[in-house]
Amino acid sequence: MENLPDRSSAPLPADASAQAEADLWNVQGIVGQLAEIRRKWRTVNAQHAEYGVESFPSRVRLAKVVEELCGALFPLRLGPDFVRLHNEDTFVTQTLQIAFSRLQAQVRLELTYSSPDDGRDINDDRATQIVLALGRELPEIRRLLDIDIEAAFRGDPSARSLDEVLICFPGLLAIIHHRLAHKLHLLGAPLVARIISEISHGQTGIDIHPGAQIGEGFFIDHGTGVVIGETAILGDNVRIYQGVTLGAKNFPLGPTGALIKSLPRHPVIENNVVIYAGATILGRVTIGAGSEIGGNVWLTHDVPPFSRVYQAREQNLVIRPSSEDEAPA
Amino acid sequence: MENLPDRSSAPLPADASAQAEADLWNVQGIVGQLAEIRRKWRTVNAQHAEYGVESFPSRVRLAKVVEELCGALFPLRLGPDFVRLHNEDTFVTQTLQIAFSRLQAQVRLELTYSSPDDGRDINDDRATQIVLALGRELPEIRRLLDIDIEAAFRGDPSARSLDEVLICFPGLLAIIHHRLAHKLHLLGAPLVARIISEISHGQTGIDIHPGAQIGEGFFIDHGTGVVIGETAILGDNVRIYQGVTLGAKNFPLGPTGALIKSLPRHPVIENNVVIYAGATILGRVTIGAGSEIGGNVWLTHDVPPFSRVYQAREQNLVIRPSSEDEAPA
Amino acid sequence: MENLPDRSSAPLPADASAQAEADLWNVQGIVGQLAEIRRKWRTVNAQHAEYGVESFPSRVRLAKVVEELCGALFPLRLGPDFVRLHNEDTFVTQTLQIAFSRLQAQVRLELTYSSPDDGRDINDDRATQIVLALGRELPEIRRLLDIDIEAAFRGDPSARSLDEVLICFPGLLAIIHHRLAHKLHLLGAPLVARIISEISHGQTGIDIHPGAQIGEGFFIDHGTGVVIGETAILGDNVRIYQGVTLGAKNFPLGPTGALIKSLPRHPVIENNVVIYAGATILGRVTIGAGSEIGGNVWLTHDVPPFSRVYQAREQNLVIRPSSEDEAPA
Numbered sequence: 001m002e003n004l005p006d007r008s009s010a011p012l013p014a015d016a017s018a019q020a021e022a023d024l025w026n027v028q029g030i031v032g033q034l035a036e037i038r039r040k041w042r043t044v045n046a047q048h049a050e051y052g053v054e055s056f057p058s059r060v061r062l063a064k065v066v067e068e069l070c071g072a073l074f075p076l077r078l079g080p081d082f083v084r085l086h087n088e089d090t091f092v093t094q095t096l097q098i099a100f101s102r103l104q105a106q107v108r109l110e111l112t113y114s115s116p117d118d119g120r121d122i123n124d125d126r127a128t129q130i131v132l133a134l135g136r137e138l139p140e141i142r143r144l145l146d147i148d149i150e151a152a153f154r155g156d157p158s159a160r161s162l163d164e165v166l167i168c169f170p171g172l173l174a175i176i177h178h179r180l181a182h183k184l185h186l187l188g189a190p191l192v193a194r195i196i197s198e199i200s201h202g203q204t205g206i207d208i209h210p211g212a213q214i215g216e217g218f219f220i221d222h223g224t225g226v227v228i229g230e231t232a233i234l235g236d237n238v239r240i241y242q243g244v245t246l247g248a249k250n251f252p253l254g255p256t257g258a259l260i261k262s263l264p265r266h267p268v269i270e271n272n273v274v275i276y277a278g279a280t281i282l283g284r285v286t287i288g289a290g291s292e293i294g295g296n297v298w299l300t301h302d303v304p305p306f307s308r309v310y311q312a313r314e315q316n317l318v319i320r321p322s323s324e325d326e327a328p329a
Numbered sequence: 330m331e332n333l334p335d336r337s338s339a340p341l342p343a344d345a346s347a348q349a350e351a352d353l354w355n356v357q358g359i360v361g362q363l364a365e366i367r368r369k370w371r372t373v374n375a376q377h378a379e380y381g382v383e384s385f386p387s388r389v390r391l392a393k394v395v396e397e398l399c400g401a402l403f404p405l406r407l408g409p410d411f412v413r414l415h416n417e418d419t420f421v422t423q424t425l426q427i428a429f430s431r432l433q434a435q436v437r438l439e440l441t442y443s444s445p446d447d448g449r450d451i452n453d454d455r456a457t458q459i460v461l462a463l464g465r466e467l468p469e470i471r472r473l474l475d476i477d478i479e480a481a482f483r484g485d486p487s488a489r490s491l492d493e494v495l496i497c498f499p500g501l502l503a504i505i506h507h508r509l510a511h512k513l514h515l516l517g518a519p520l521v522a523r524i525i526s527e528i529s530h531g532q533t534g535i536d537i538h539p540g541a542q543i544g545e546g547f548f549i550d551h552g553t554g555v556v557i558g559e560t561a562i563l564g565d566n567v568r569i570y571q572g573v574t575l576g577a578k579n580f581p582l583g584p585t586g587a588l589i590k591s592l593p594r595h596p597v598i599e600n601n602v603v604i605y606a607g608a609t610i611l612g613r614v615t616i617g618a619g620s621e622i623g624g625n626v627w628l629t630h631d632v633p634p635f636s637r638v639y640q641a642r643e644q645n646l647v648i649r650p651s652s653e654d655e656a657p658a
Numbered sequence: 659m660e661n662l663p664d665r666s667s668a669p670l671p672a673d674a675s676a677q678a679e680a681d682l683w684n685v686q687g688i689v690g691q692l693a694e695i696r697r698k699w700r701t702v703n704a705q706h707a708e709y710g711v712e713s714f715p716s717r718v719r720l721a722k723v724v725e726e727l728c729g730a731l732f733p734l735r736l737g738p739d740f741v742r743l744h745n746e747d748t749f750v751t752q753t754l755q756i757a758f759s760r761l762q763a764q765v766r767l768e769l770t771y772s773s774p775d776d777g778r779d780i781n782d783d784r785a786t787q788i789v790l791a792l793g794r795e796l797p798e799i800r801r802l803l804d805i806d807i808e809a810a811f812r813g814d815p816s817a818r819s820l821d822e823v824l825i826c827f828p829g830l831l832a833i834i835h836h837r838l839a840h841k842l843h844l845l846g847a848p849l850v851a852r853i854i855s856e857i858s859h860g861q862t863g864i865d866i867h868p869g870a871q872i873g874e875g876f877f878i879d880h881g882t883g884v885v886i887g888e889t890a891i892l893g894d895n896v897r898i899y900q901g902v903t904l905g906a907k908n909f910p911l912g913p914t915g916a917l918i919k920s921l922p923r924h925p926v927i928e929n930n931v932v933i934y935a936g937a938t939i940l941g942r943v944t945i946g947a948g949s950e951i952g953g954n955v956w957l958t959h960d961v962p963p964f965s966r967v968y969q970a971r972e973q974n975l976v977i978r979p980s981s982e983d984e985a986p987a
Contacts, residue, residue: 024426025464031421033468034401038417041475045491054413056406056492072692077714084712088696092689097682113492135683139691146699157906157918158867158888162703163714163771164849168856191493198497205534205553205863205882207571209487224534224863224883225553225901227571227606230487242865242885243554243572243901245606248486262486277885277903277938280606280624295938296956298625298640308649311956319967354758354793360750362797363730367746370804374820383742385735385821442821520822527826534863534882536900538816553863554882556900556935559816572883572901574935577815589815609935609953627954627969638977 052113057106057192063199065106068099070176073142077166096135103192104131107184110191130187134180141179144216148175151217155239170204171220181210211262212246214238215271222277229266235289238269241277249283249300270305384441386521391435392528397428399505402471406495425464432521433460436513439520459516463509470508473545477504480546484568499533500549510539540591541575543567544600551606558595564618567598570606578612578629599634713770715850720764721857726757728834731800735824754793761850762789765842768849788845792838799837802874806833809875813897828862829878839868869920870904872896873929880935887924893947896927899935907941907958928963 071079072095075088083091108127152165159165166172177200185193193210201207205224212228215236222242232246248265267281270289278296286302294310400408401424404417412420437456481494488494495501506529514522522539530536534553541557544565551571561575577594596610599618607625615631623639729737730753733746741749766785810823817823824830835858843851851868859865863882870886873894880900890904906923925939928947936954944960952968
C-alpha cells in the first residue's frame, strides 16, 4: 500500500484554496466522527496507544531501503543503470550509507513504538547498533544468495543463466527479502522485518514469516501461494513449489483463553527435501532428510529420512464422456 | 497496471525532435491497421461504443483515491509521515476533500459510460450524491475495520500488536478495499467498485467481488489465492485462510444461451465459521454457524451448524522409501 | 522490483555532504568484502561474466515499455486520460515511436549479454529487426486480445461489459503480457520476454512462461496461482481458473547429470477445454478437445476428447459435530 499521498504532483483542485475555509464536501461531520472513534479506540487500547502512537515504521520507506540494499548486493543487476564495473564500489559505498541512515530511522521508529519508556537516546543508539550489525552480515547474505541462485539454476530447466534467475524468478526476490528480514528479526527489529516480508509477499505471492530459519541453497519455483510460518526450520538444499504451506496445525490457548504467541508450531524440513506444488505440511512435524513430498499431499505427522510421500490418486478419479448436464465445478 | 506514461521524466530520444516529421520506426502502417481494428470493433460493439467511448474510470486515479481514504481512516498509520496527533483532524479534513473530489470525477466517468443518454448534469449530480453517501458511511467503515483488526489479532499467534495487523497483514488491506468497494457497489458505482477490488487483488492475491456481503470481525490469514464470489454472503466472525474459494458451481444459461448475470450462485457462510487453507465451497449452499471446514475440503452441499468437515486423508497416502526412479511430481 | 533509487527526491542526509569523505556507517569494510565476493564470483562464473557483465535488460524500463504498448493497443482504455477520439492516432504514433526505441535498447542489452562476441553493430541491427518484427505483429496481437476479451465476457456472469473485462480482469493483463512476450520469445529475445512475463506474474499472480503456445479466445478467471510451463500448448477457446498448474512431471537429466533444458515436458490442451480451480496437469500429456477437468483434479495421463474428469470426493469427507478438541487444520 502506498501511504504517501504525493501532494506535489496532485495539488488541491484549482478552486480549493478559495474554498479552504468552506466545508468542501461537508466533511466536518465525518471528520468529527472519525476523531471520536480514534479517541475511544486509544482509550480502550491504551497499552497500544502509549506505545508511541506517533511512531511507526513506514512500508513505503522500507521498500526504498530494501531496493537500495538489493542494489548494493548486486550492483550491476539490481542497481540503477548508470552503474558500471569502474564505479561499482563508489556506488555501493554511497548506497549503503544512504540505506543504513534510512533504515536506522525506521528501526528507531519501531523501538520508540515498542519501548517508548526507554527514551529517545537509548532507542536511537539501539537502532544504530542493529543497523551496524545488519551491515556486518551483508557479505554473508550475499554469499547465501549466490548459493540460492545456483540452486535455482540447477533446479529449473527453463533457466538460461544465473542472471536470469536473479532478475526474473520471484523466488529469488522473496529469499533476498527473507534473508534481510530474518537477520533484522533476530537483531531485535521484528516489526521492520515483518514489513519487509510483506513487501515481498505483495510482489511475489510468497509469504515467509521473518522468524523462519532457512538453510543454504533454498529454491522456490513459481512460488505464488507459498506460506512458511514463523517457527518453521528448513535445512540446506530444500526445494519447494507454488502453493506449498508449512503451517501450524492448531493454536494452543493460554490460561486466559488467548493464543500463546511464538510457540514452535511449524514443520522442521531437513536437508535435501523437495516439496511439490500445493502440498500442505502442518504442525511441529519433521520431514526427514532427502524426502520427496508429492503435489497436493496433506501431512500432519513425521516422515522418516529418504521417504517418498504421494497421494494414491488413481482410484478416486472419475472419467466419463461429457454430456450436457451440469458442469463438474 | 500503470496507464499513465510519464512524459516529463522520459522525454523523446535526443534525435526524435528532428525526426518528428519522419516516420520513426515505420509506425504509420501499424497505426493505420490499429485504427481500422478499433473502427470495426466500435461498429460491431456499438452498444458499448455508444456508452461513452471516451469515458471510463482510471485504475491509476482510483488507486490514489483509495490511498487517500486509507490515510483519512487511519491517519497516523496509513497517512503520510508528517501527520501527528496535533494535526490529525486538519489532515483528515483536507485529505477527504481532495479524495471526494477525485472520486466524484471517477464515478461521473462510470455513469457517463453506463448511462450516456442521461446527460452531463444528471450524471454529475448522481456522482456527487454517491460520493456524499459514501462519505457518510466512512465512520461506520472505520468501526467495522477496527473489529476486523481485533479479529485478526486474536486469531493469529504471530501478530504482536493491532498496528502490526493493520500495516502488515494483506487480509486487512483486502478488507479495507472491500468495505469501500462494497459500499460503492451498493450505491450505484459497480465499475468503480470492481476496479478498487482489483487494485487490492493485484496487491494481495485476495480476490473479493465488491458484491459479496461480509459481516463483522472478518479475518483472512495469508490470503494469497482467496476468491470470494459476487453473491456470497458471510456472517460475523468468519475466518478464512489462503487459497479458499467461495465460488459458483455452474452458470445457468438464459433462453438465448447467454449466461444469466448476477443470480445468487455463491455460498452462504453463517456466523463463526472457520475455513482452512485451500478449501473450496461451490454453489448456493449454506455452511451452518460455528462450523469448521478443513483444509483442501471440496464442498458442494449444505452443512448443518456446528459441523466439522475434513478429509479422511490417511488411507490415501502412500509413503515408501526413496529410489532413483522418476520423481512423484 | 524497482531498481532505480530516486536520488532527486531522496537526497543524502543533511550532514552527509560534510561527511562524504568520512566513512559514514563504517561501510568501507563491507564494500571491500562485497567487492571480493563479486570478483570471485566472476572468476568462477567466467562464462557468464564474459557474456556482457555490464549489459542486462532492466525490469523497470521494460515495465514502462509494456505500459506504452498497452496504451497503443487500447488508447482510450489503457492510455493516459488526455487521449480522446480526435487524437487517438497521434497518440498511438508517438507512443509506438517512443516504446519501440526503448524496447530496442533493452533487446540490444540482451543480445550484448548473450552474444557479446558478435559486436556492437550486429547486435544493434538484430535488435532493430526484432522490434520491427514485433511492431508488424501488433495488429494481430490486438485482434487476438479482442477475442480473448470476448471469451472472458461470455464466460463470466459477473462481467458487465467488454471494457470491464479489459480494465478489471487480471487474466486479461496476463494475456496481454503473454502475447507480447511470446512474440519476443519467438523473435529471439527470450530474456526480455521472460522479464515481461514476470512483470505480469508480480501484478496478477499468473505465471505463464513466454514459451507457452496459446490459441485464440483464452480466458483465465481470477487467476491467482496459475502456472503454465514453457512447452505447454493450448488450443482455441481454452478456459482455466485460479490455481491451475500445467506443469512438468519430471526433469530428465543429460549425460553430465545436469537438467536437459527446453525439452517438451508440459501438457497439450486441445480446443474448448475447461479446467477448473486448483487442477494440476503434469507432463507431456494431451487433454482431448472439449473436455472438462474438475477442480483439484491431479492428472498425469492423456484424456480422450469430450471427457469429464472429476474427483470422486464424497466417500472421503468426514462430517461430524464440533467438539472442543483440536481444530482440524
